[in-house]
Structure formats: structure tokens, C-alpha cells
Amino acid sequence: xxxxxxxxxxxxxxxxxxxxxxxxxxxxxxxxxxxxxxxxxxxxxxxxxxxxxxxxxxxxxxxxxxxxxxxxxxxxxxxxxxxxxxxxxxxxxxxxxxxxxxxxxxxxxxxxxxxxxxxxxxxxxxxxxxxxxxxxxxxxxxxxxxxxxxxxxxxxxxxxxxxxxxxxxxxxxxxxxxxxxxxxxxxxxxxxxxxxxxxxxxxxxxxxxxxxxxxxxxxxxxxxxxxxxxxxxxxxxxxxxxxxxxxxxxxxxxxxxxxxxxxxxxxxxxxxxxxxxxxxxxxxxxxxxxxxxxxxxxxxxxxxxxxxxxxxxxxxxxxxxxxxxxxxxxxxxxxxxxxxxxxxxxxxxxxxxxxxxxxxxxxxxxxxxxxxxxxxxxxxxxxxxxxxxxxxxxxxxxxxxxxxxxxxxxxxxxxxxxxxxxxxxxxxxxxxxxxxxxxxxxxxxxxxxxxxxxxxxxxxxxxxxxxxxxxxxxxxxxxxxxxxxxxxxxxxxxxxx
Amino acid sequence: xxxxxxxxxxxxxxxxxxxxxxxxxxxxxxxxxxxxxxxxxxxxxxxxxxxxxxxxxxxxxxxxxxxxxxxxxxxxxxxxxxxxxxxxxxxxxxxxxxxxxxxxxxxxxxxxxxxx
Numbered sequence: 001x002x003x004x005x006x007x008x009x010x011x012x013x014x015x016x017x018x019x020x021x022x023x024x025x026x027x028x029x030x031x032x033x034x035x036x037x038x039x040x041x042x043x044x045x046x047x048x049x050x051x052x053x054x055x056x057x058x059x060x061x062x063x064x065x066x067x068x069x070x071x072x073x074x075x076x077x078x079x080x081x082x083x084x085x086x087x088x089x090x091x092x093x094x095x096x097x098x099x100x101x102x103x104x105x106x107x108x109x110x111x112x113x114x115x116x117x118x119x120x121x122x123x124x125x126x127x128x129x130x131x132x133x134x135x136x137x138x139x140x141x142x143x144x145x146x147x148x149x150x151x152x153x154x155x156x157x158x159x160x161x162x163x164x165x166x167x168x169x170x171x172x173x174x175x176x177x178x179x180x181x182x183x184x185x186x187x188x189x190x191x192x193x194x195x196x197x198x199x200x201x202x203x204x205x206x207x208x209x210x211x212x213x214x215x216x217x218x219x220x221x222x223x224x225x226x227x228x229x230x231x232x233x234x235x236x237x238x239x240x241x242x243x244x245x246x247x248x249x250x251x252x253x254x255x256x257x258x259x260x261x262x263x264x265x266x267x268x269x270x271x272x273x274x275x276x277x278x279x280x281x282x283x284x285x286x287x288x289x290x291x292x293x294x295x296x297x298x299x300x301x302x303x304x305x306x307x308x309x310x311x312x313x314x315x316x317x318x319x320x321x322x323x324x325x326x327x328x329x330x331x332x333x334x335x336x337x338x339x340x341x342x343x344x345x346x347x348x349x350x351x352x353x354x355x356x357x358x359x360x361x362x363x364x365x366x367x368x369x370x371x372x373x374x375x376x377x378x379x380x381x382x383x384x385x386x387x388x389x390x391x392x393x394x395x396x397x398x399x400x401x402x403x404x405x406x407x408x409x410x411x412x413x414x415x416x417x418x419x420x421x422x423x424x425x426x427x428x429x430x431x432x433x434x435x436x437x438x439x440x441x442x443x444x445x446x447x448x449x450x451x452x453x454x455x456x457x458x459x460x461x462x463x464x465x466x467x468x469x470x471x472x473x474x475x476x477x478x479x480x481x482x483x484x485x486x487x488x489x490x491x492x493x494x495x496x497x
Numbered sequence: 498x499x500x501x502x503x504x505x506x507x508x509x510x511x512x513x514x515x516x517x518x519x520x521x522x523x524x525x526x527x528x529x530x531x532x533x534x535x536x537x538x539x540x541x542x543x544x545x546x547x548x549x550x551x552x553x554x555x556x557x558x559x560x561x562x563x564x565x566x567x568x569x570x571x572x573x574x575x576x577x578x579x580x581x582x583x584x585x586x587x588x589x590x591x592x593x594x595x596x597x598x599x600x601x602x603x604x605x606x607x608x609x610x611x612x613x
Contacts, residue, residue, distance in 0.1 A: 113578075136573055143580045147587055159598040163607050166591050170520060173533055173584050180540050180577060187570070188547045204501060 017124035036116035050084035070197035080488030091252035098463035099245030121147035178221025184216035226258035229292030239311035244355035252348035272495035292319030333489035335404035349386035349467035356456035370444030388436035455466035512539035
């Protein structure tokens with residue numbers, strides 16, 4: 001059993017990656033979906049097993065082919081990466097379990113095996129980034145996940161997804177290439193790609209200018225991938241016109257993985273070695289984070305399409321996560337890491353509820369939702385509770401991260417008070433835009449005859465409600481994300497002088 | 498020597514900016530992809546340049562030679578070239594689909610048709 005546990009970091013990536021070509025061959029009806037769901041659940045189980053492992057105080061290190069690091073390729077899982085693996089594999093599993101109706105509606109049956117194969121490749125890439133301990137492997141996993149995500153976003157029947165995904169492809173590739181330039185410059189100066197080794201050797205570099213340039217390229221490249229304002233323009237249309245199931249999966253985890261990488265790279269490699277980098281980091285990210293929170297929430301207030309509204313709210317949430325990180329304190333990093341997890345829960349549950357709505361309401365415009373709550377009480381209630389979690393009402397997961405964020409902000413003195421004001425304003429804006437959905441669902445006038453509208457299929461409702469209840473559970477018993485996040489924050493800050 | 502050594506880095510920077518300009522300024526989707534390819538090719542050049550060690554020979558063990566160029570950047574860039582090709586291929590695939598659906602590959606015309 002110990003020997004199997006030793007291989008878990010490698011299996012986390014290899015299982016979905018090798019299942020992908022097999023799934024592609026499964027032509028008979030429904031088999032591909034079943035196999036993809038089983039693979040995703042298996043990956044989720046591996047992530048849970050490793051989370052219990054790291055909670056017991058283990059860290060996983062795996063040497064590919066037994067070659068010692070820094071010459072061989074190393075995989076590693078600590079508490080921070082375990083949290084991310086939980087988000088990624090969990091989001092994929094929930095989305096696949098609930099996704100049958102949505103995928104059938106959007107994708108030809110003959111193409112479904114290809115769609116599920118691309119999905120598994122996206123899963124493999126996204127779970128590869130937290131697992132890898134080598135900068136170049138991270139780049140390769142990033143590109144695997146991006147290429148596969150472009151395919152599944154464009155896989156639907158909505159033609160507007162195509163220009164959206166083209167924009168995403170261009171911007172995503174620029175982001176990834178910036179990252180590649182950054183690690184190239186570091187390699188030039190240090191001769192290593194292993195993150196732990198890099199951290200030691202940057203210390204010995206006499207001329208820090210190339211390292212500083214590398215830090216700039218990597219930060220901007222990953223900010224592009226993470227949809228930090230004003231580099232977010234690829235996100236709203238991609239999320240809106242993607243098949244609903246894909247939106248559940250990607251909205252819950254794809255920007256989170258880039259944010260994870262941004263934090264890990266910056267704190268692991270740069271913060272301890274570049275003089276004054278913590279101040280540069282704060283001055284660069286804090287204004288952008290504040291703008292992201294205010295501008296994106298403001299746009300969400302006026303959006304007419306439910307998915308676009310939630311997509312803009314995602315951009316605001318990226319702002320929250322980076323705002324916490326820009327404090328460069330244990331409290332701030334804990335807040336942003338907890339919010340990584342809680343936002344994935346809230347947004348995942350919201351988009352699951354939206355995909356339930358989409359079974360009955362084509363187009364998902366706010367005006368078309370009028371009075372649907374009478375016909376779809378369970379879906380509407382799920383939307384309301386998940387919306388509470390996004391706003392941060394006490395008792396939900398969202399409250400925990402807002403609480404940590406405000407505590408961390410108050411440590412910053414008078415600037416902190418201004419930031420708390422920003423947080424309160426943006427929470428009020430969240431109340432307003434969630435209210436717009438609730439208002440049309442419960443109090444809106446039906447646009448036409450809605451007596452034929454039925455509640456969403458039972459499996460979708462069950463999965464959605466499990467996600468919603470998870471929001472409540474982690475709001476009342478937040479030990480798991482908070483423990484993982486606070487030790488992640490401590491590991492990140494260990495490298496500071 | 499100093500200047501000659503730096504020429505390759507200048508070429509990297511200039512190619513990078515040419516590619517980046519095409520991606521931003523052109524509204525034709527194919528031209529955008531060409532720009533993206535130039536942009537990526539510039540980075541390949543950066544990696545290959547840094548692998549060369551002054552006076553170093555090809556990394557094959559032989560008697561009487563102690564200075565070798567490092568082969569690792571070439572291996573890395575081989576992977577990056579594969580990634581670049583896949584991205585371009587997928588991008589072109591999407592452009593073909595856009596042409597089928599919208600009948601145009603000009604960005605402004607596509608936006609125009611979505612508004613209708």
C-alpha cells in the first residue's frame with residue numbers, strides 16, 4: 001500500500017492522460033461519458049487520498065524514472081497543491097456527473113467520444129500544473145490544458161463560441177509564451193529548471209536585471225492566463241458561449257490554476273531573492289486587483305445574460321484572490337488561498353444551477369427567466385443559496401473567505417480601511433447582481449407560456465444540491481480549506497528573508 | 498565578439514515585437530496566426546542562442562575536448578516547437594470553422610454579423 005501511495009502524484013496526471021485516447025475509441029452510446037466520468041472520479045479519489053496524506057504531515061515527492069533532482073524530473077505535492085488538485089478534480093467530476101443532458105444538447109453523439117477525450121486531456125493538464133515541480137513541465141502541462149480547453153469550449157453548437165475561443169487561443173498563447181520567455185531567462189542565468197534548485201541558484205546570480213525581467217514576463221503571462229483585469233477580455237465570451245458543462249468545469253478551476261502558479265512561482269522563486277520584490281509585487285497587483293473588483297462587479301450589474309453576468313463576477317473574484325496575495329502577509333495569503341477554494345465551490349454550484357436552468361430556458365437572458373421559480377423550485381433555490389455564498393452571507397463558504405480577507409486588510413493600517421470599504425462596496429454590488437437573477441426568477445413576469453417548463457432532470461439536481469450543500473458545509477466547518485490554506489501561506493512565505 | 502554574440506538576442510527581441518504587432522494590429526485572423534507563429538519562433542531563437550557556449554563543441558563525448566555546448570535548450574525547444582505547431586493547427590482549424598459559420602475571417606465583419 002505504501003508503494004502505491006508513493007506513486008500517487010504521477011498517477012494523478014497519468015490516469016486521465018492515458019484514458020483520453022481510450023475514451024476516444026468508445027463509440028457505443030454513453031460509454032465514453034461513463035468512462036470519462038469514472039476516470040474523473042478516480043482522479044478525485046487520488047486527490048482526496050493525497051489530501052489526507054498531506055494533512056497527516058506527509059509531502060509527496062516523486063522522481064520520474066528514479067533520476068535524482070535537479071537532473072531528473074520531479075513531481076511534488078504539498079498542502080497548497082493538494083488544495084488545487086481537490087478543486088480541479090472535484091470540478092471535473094461534478095461537471096461530468098451533472099453534464100449528460102447539457103452535452104447531449106450541445107454536441108453530436110458521434111463527436112462525444114472526442115469531446116470527452118479532450119475533456120480528460122484538459123483535466124490531465126490542469127492537474128499536472130500543481131503536481132509538477134519543474135518550470136518547463138509546468139509550461140507543457142499549461143499548454144496541454146489550454147489546447148484541450150479551447151477544443152471543449154468550441155465544441156458546442158453556438159457559433160459565437162468560435163470567435164471567443166479564437167481570442168482565448170491568441171491571448172492564452174501569448175500568456176504561455178511570456179511565461180516561456182521568463183523561464184528561459186532564468187535558465188540562462190541559473191542553468192536549472194527545477195523550482196527548488198532555481199530558488200537556491202538565483203541567490204548566487206550577480207546581475208539581477210535578467211531575473212527581474214523574467215519576473216515581469218512570468219507575472220504578466222500568468223496574469224493573462226488568470227484573467228486579471230485588464231487582461232481578462234478573453235474570459236466573458238469563452239465562458240458564456242461554451243457548453244454549460246464546460247463552463248462549470250473551467251469556471252471553477254482554470255483561472256485558479258494560473259493563480260496558484262503565479263503565487264507559487266513568485267513567492268517560491270522571486271520574493272526571497274530579488275531586493276524589494278515584495279513592494280513591486282504589491283504595487284503592481286493591488287491597484288489592478290481593486291480595479292478588477294470594482295469594474296467587473298460594475299459590468300456584472302448591467303449584464304443581461306446570466307452566464308456573462310457570472311463570468312464578470314469571476315473576474316471580480318480573481319481580484320479578491322490577488323488582493324489578498326498583494327499584502328504579502330500570512331493572513332493575506334491565507335485569505336486568498338481560502339478564497340481560491342471557496343470561490344471554486346460557489347461558482348461551480350452557481351454554474352451547475354445555471355446549467356439546470358439551461359435545460360428549460362434557451363439563451364439564458366435575464367428577461368427570459370421570468371417566473372421560472374414556480375416551475376423549477378429546486379433549481380431556483382440552489383441558485384439563491386449558491387448566490388449567498390458568492391456574496392458572502394454568514395453561514396456559507398463565501399463568508400469565510402471574505403472574513404479572512406477583511407481581517408488581513410485591517411492589518412494594513414489606514415490603507416486597509418480603504419480596502420475594506422472597497423470590499424464592502426463590491427459585496428453590495430454582488431448582492432445587487434445576484435438579486436437581479438433572483439428577482440427575475442421569483443418575481444419576473446413570464447415572457448410567454450411557461451406551463452410546459454419542467455424541473456431539471458433528477459441527477460443534475462442532486463449533483464447541484466450536493467455542490468450547494470458543500471458551500472454550506474464549508475461555511476460552517478471550514479477546517480479543511482483553512483488548514484490547507486494557512487500552511488500553504490506559511491510555506492510560501494518561508495522563502496522571504 | 499560581444500556585439501556578434503548579442504546580435505541573436507536583438508534578433509529575438511525584434512522578431513518578438515514584429516509577431517506581437519501583427520497579433521495586435523491585424524484584423525485578419527490568418528494574419529494574426531502568422532504573427533503568433535513569428536512571436537513563438539522568436540522565443541525558440543532565444544532558447545537556441547543560450548545553448549551555445551563560446552568555443553564549445555557538440556555535446557558528444559570525445560577525447561581531448563572538455564568544453565561542450567549545452568544540449569538541454571534544444572531539447573526544450575523541440576517540445577515548445579511541437580506545442581507551437583499544435584497551437585497553430587488548432588487556430589487554423591478554428592479559423593476554418595469561423596469561415597464556415599460566418600463566411601468571413603475579418604474580425605470586424607464577424608463582430609458585425611454577431612450583432613445582427
